[in-house]
Amino acid sequence: MFILPCLNESLTSFSTLIFFISLLLLLLIPKLKSKPNQNLPPSPPKLPLIGNLHQLNHHPHLCFHRLSQKFGPIILLQLGQIPTLIISSPKVTKEAFKTHDLYFSSRPLLFSAQHIFYNCTDIAFAPYGSYWRQVRKICILQLLNAKRVQSFAFIRQQEVARLVKRISHSNNPVDLSNLLAMYGNDVICRMALGREFSAGGAYHLHGIQELLEEFQLLLRGFCFGDLFPSLSFISNLTGLKSRLVRTFKRFDKLLDQVIVEHQSPEGEKLGESKDLVDVLLDIQKNGSDDRFPLTMDNVKAILLDMFIAGTETTFTALDWGMTELITHPKVMERAQNEIRSIVGEKKIVTEDDVLEMHYLKAVVKEVLRLHPPAPLALPRETTKNVRIEGYDIPAKTRVFVNVWGIGRDPESWKNPESFEPERFIENEVDYRGLDFEFIPFGVGRRICPGITLGIAMIEIAFAQILHSFDWELPNGIEVKDLDMTEVVGVTMHRKAHLEVVAKPYFGSSITN
Numbered sequence: 001m002f003i004l005p006c007l008n009e010s011l012t013s014f015s016t017l018i019f020f021i022s023l024l025l026l027l028l029i030p031k032l033k034s035k036p037n038q039n040l041p042p043s044p045p046k047l048p049l050i051g052n053l054h055q056l057n058h059h060p061h062l063c064f065h066r067l068s069q070k071f072g073p074i075i076l077l078q079l080g081q082i083p084t085l086i087i088s089s090p091k092v093t094k095e096a097f098k099t100h101d102l103y104f105s106s107r108p109l110l111f112s113a114q115h116i117f118y119n120c121t122d123i124a125f126a127p128y129g130s131y132w133r134q135v136r137k138i139c140i141l142q143l144l145n146a147k148r149v150q151s152f153a154f155i156r157q158q159e160v161a162r163l164v165k166r167i168s169h170s171n172n173p174v175d176l177s178n179l180l181a182m183y184g185n186d187v188i189c190r191m192a193l194g195r196e197f198s199a200g201g202a203y204h205l206h207g208i209q210e211l212l213e214e215f216q217l218l219l220r221g222f223c224f225g226d227l228f229p230s231l232s233f234i235s236n237l238t239g240l241k242s243r244l245v246r247t248f249k250r251f252d253k254l255l256d257q258v259i260v261e262h263q264s265p266e267g268e269k270l271g272e273s274k275d276l277v278d279v280l281l282d283i284q285k286n287g288s289d290d291r292f293p294l295t296m297d298n299v300k301a302i303l304l305d306m307f308i309a310g311t312e313t314t315f316t317a318l319d320w321g322m323t324e325l326i327t328h329p330k331v332m333e334r335a336q337n338e339i340r341s342i343v344g345e346k347k348i349v350t351e352d353d354v355l356e357m358h359y360l361k362a363v364v365k366e367v368l369r370l371h372p373p374a375p376l377a378l379p380r381e382t383t384k385n386v387r388i389e390g391y392d393i394p395a396k397t398r399v400f401v402n403v404w405g406i407g408r409d410p411e412s413w414k415n416p417e418s419f420e421p422e423r424f425i426e427n428e429v430d431y432r433g434l435d436f437e438f439i440p441f442g443v444g445r446r447i448c449p450g451i452t453l454g455i456a457m458i459e460i461a462f463a464q465i466l467h468s469f470d471w472e473l474p475n476g477i478e479v480k481d482l483d484m485t486e487v488v489g490v491t492m493h494r495k496a497h498l499e500v501v502a503k504p505y506f507g508s509s510i511t512n
């Protein structure tokens with residue numbers, strides 16, 4: 001299948017020109033041909049172009065899902081100049097990311113990521129190699145290890161209390177999506193930068209929320225340069241590159257300011273009160289026995305990862321979760337009964353309480369199964385020719401795993417489309433990368449290093465807002481009226497904001 005780019009790019013006066021250039025390319029780019037003795041996976045015949053373009057950029061997981069239903073769990077597409085492998089079953093995922101993980105562990109150098117993530121020197125977009133191994137090690141051992149995540153528990157606790165206050169001070173119906181997004185941003189901002197996101201001041205002036213929204217738009221979909229790397233100059237003409245540079249510069253300036261503040265004598269902190277900037281600056285200053293000394297740009301690239309990877313994903317899970325609970329009152333009631341029986345008359349839920357909430361944990365898993373925040377995980381790239389399921393996959397093939405499709409595969413899940421957290425009660429299936437039918441955090445060497453943090457942020461927020469409030473749809477709105485349309489940016493969130501009525505469980509005074 002040939003695909004034209006790029007609905008992601010802004011339509012300027014050059015759009016018509018680009019359209020015609022693309023048409024020309026369609027005629028010129030040769031079809032993917034297998035070499036003699038090479039057995040390539042099935043490849044759909046050329047599909048009608050226009051309908052598929054929009055689908056591919058806005059709902060790529062659905063587009064790939066439909067193709068896999070027709071052509072099987074391993075398909076090879078030719079997207080522009082890029083051979084692209086789509087994996088859609090637990091069995092093929094296991095073969096690729098367990099048996100041959102090493103050869104599937106690189107990332108393609110994406111046009112937008114190169115411009116935003118300091119030439120892909122962050123963790124998420126760095127190609128496989130010794131630099132990535134080094135920064136991944138820093139991330140696992142120093143930034144997101146269990147002890148560090150635990151040391152930030154007080155931030156989650158305070159921010160959850162603030163979320164409760166914001167809900168109780170809002171007029172009903174509450175724009176819950178907005179407040180949940182603020183909670184996620186606040187936790188990550190305080191943890192990473194040691195500063196508040198929403199309390200005003202210099203950080204607010206930089207408009208972090210606006211920047212994060214712009215990132216969502218810029219990183220979404222397939223841009224021209226990603227599909228036709230040799231013609232990436234066209235993205236200069238569409239205006240995409242200047243938007244990328246502008247957004248990058250604003251975030252870079254903000255990070256410079258944060259770093260200068262941390263380097264000043266007043267900014268020095270000790271032990272457990274250190275935020276992630278402190279930790280990274282320590283490593284940068286004192287060095288380590290690793291091969292590459294960290295540059296200031298490397299520090300900023302890693303911090304940016306924490307922001308982009310940590311805020312949207314947790315918000316998306318909370319937002320879908322509350323939507324599912326509102327539309328499944330029996331599940332909501334069972335979760336609330338569990339939480340309230342464990343927490344009792346206390347108004348504040350603690351993370352120790354959450355340890356006992358087995359039904360709530362099942363709810364979180366079910367949300368991640370049906371609405372994985374990253375429905376296609378992050379793209380991978382093969383580093384060598386490799387044979388999967390008897391097919392030869394060439395080196396430099398781009399690889400997508402349809403996490404969304406795998407979570408709804410009827411061969412792995414009974415009633416796959418229904419929201420039934422009970423399925424996880426008698427079932428030990430977990431998201432840590434060993435159960436290939438449930439992989440919301442990805443798999444293999446590049447599995448998400450933020451699982452413990454992400455889950456902690458999600459569980460405590462659910463537990464507290466389900467404990468503190470009873471929830472209803474506004475008068476006159478029924479479940480069938482809710483717009484469940486998905487929008488895929490960096491993550492897959494609901495298009496509409498969730499507006500709901502919050503009824504305080506403890507009367508008007510919420511916090512202790």
Ligand code: HEM
Pocket residue numbers: 123124125136139144305306307309310311313314317372373374377378379440441442443444445446447448449450451453454455
């Ligand atoms: C519900 C929450 C989250 C979900 C569903 C999620 C999901 C994912 C997925 C699917 C990947 C790609 C894995 C792969 O290629 O196999 C990923 C990578 C990553 N995530 Fe998360 N994530 C979440 C939270 C977080 C948090 C809180 C952080 C850190 C603050 C984080 C940091 C990262 C990083 C740095 C990578 C890149 C890893 C690498 O390429 O080596 N994530 N995440």
